[in-house]
Amino acid sequence: MKLYTRTGDHGSTGTLTGRVSKDSLQVAALGALDTLHAHLAVVFEESYRTQLNSVILDTYLKVILADVMHDLLELGTHVSALAPATEWWCVFPTAIMSVKNEKYVFKNPRFGVEEMEARIDAMCSSTPELTSFILHTGSILTAYVHVARTSCRAAEAAIVAFLAQASGVEVRDQILLRYLNRLSDYLFALARLCTHVQEGQETVH
Numbered sequence: 001m002k003l004y005t006r007t008g009d010h011g012s013t014g015t016l017t018g019r020v021s022k023d024s025l026q027v028a029a030l031g032a033l034d035t036l037h038a039h040l041a042v043v044f045e046e047s048y049r050t051q052l053n054s055v056i057l058d059t060y061l062k063v064i065l066a067d068v069m070h071d072l073l074e075l076g077t078h079v080s081a082l083a084p085a086t087e088w089w090c091v092f093p094t095a096i097m098s099v100k101n102e103k104y105v106f107k108n109p110r111f112g113v114e115e116m117e118a119r120i121d122a123m124c125s126s127t128p129e130l131t132s133f134i135l136h137t138g139s140i141l142t143a144y145v146h147v148a149r150t151s152c153r154a155a156e157a158a159i160v161a162f163l164a165q166a167s168g169v170e171v172r173d174q175i176l177l178r179y180l181n182r183l184s185d186y187l188f189a190l191a192r193l194c195t196h197v198q199e200g201q202e203t204v205h
Contacts, residue, residue, distance in 0.1 A: 016100045017083035025162040032158035039148040067110035078106040084165040097166035116182045123189040133205035138195030149187035156180040
């Protein structure tokens with residue numbers, strides 16, 4: 001099977017709900033998730049190269065980020081299975097976000113929001129109390145984690161824009177936003193932890 005298909009040569013691409021323009025909000029959301037995945041891969045690989053305490057490395061990076069990257073693929077499947085539609089039977093037609101098939105809905109993350117929150121609390125308890133804005137410095141690994149964190153925020157915003165084509169975010173789709181919102185918090189806590197574990201300098205603004 002060839003890598004290229006030539007089907008996208010005219011500016012469209014395939015999703016689970018059919019072909020859409022490559023400048024659509026859905027494709028932007030999928031692209032943002034792909035970018036986040038790539039940034040996390042850099043963090044993951046850099047974590048093996050960096051001389052970190054093995055407990056910290058195992059607990060907050062190696063296994064966790066691998067699980068998150070798997071989760072992001074599942075989030076992408078969920079986004080790919082959604083399509084804006086209109087309920088024309090209503091007196092005042094309302095936009096809805098229909099799902100191609102419930103089996104594509106992201107339901108069972110490998111790294112759930114509740115576990116994220118527990119680990120965020122643990123990381124925060126291991127670093128000095130934050131009372132000011134900080135620069136995204138401290139170590140190379142710290143900077144990479146911050147890049148991933150800002151990419152996570154961008155992915156969240158892209159999915160918000162895509163879902164906003166409907167009149168409201170369905171319960172089944174809320175997990176997309178909740179997961180990414182908490183993941184960005186996790187990455188912020190992780191960036192600070194990387195600085196302090198490596199005895200780097202945290203610069204306040």
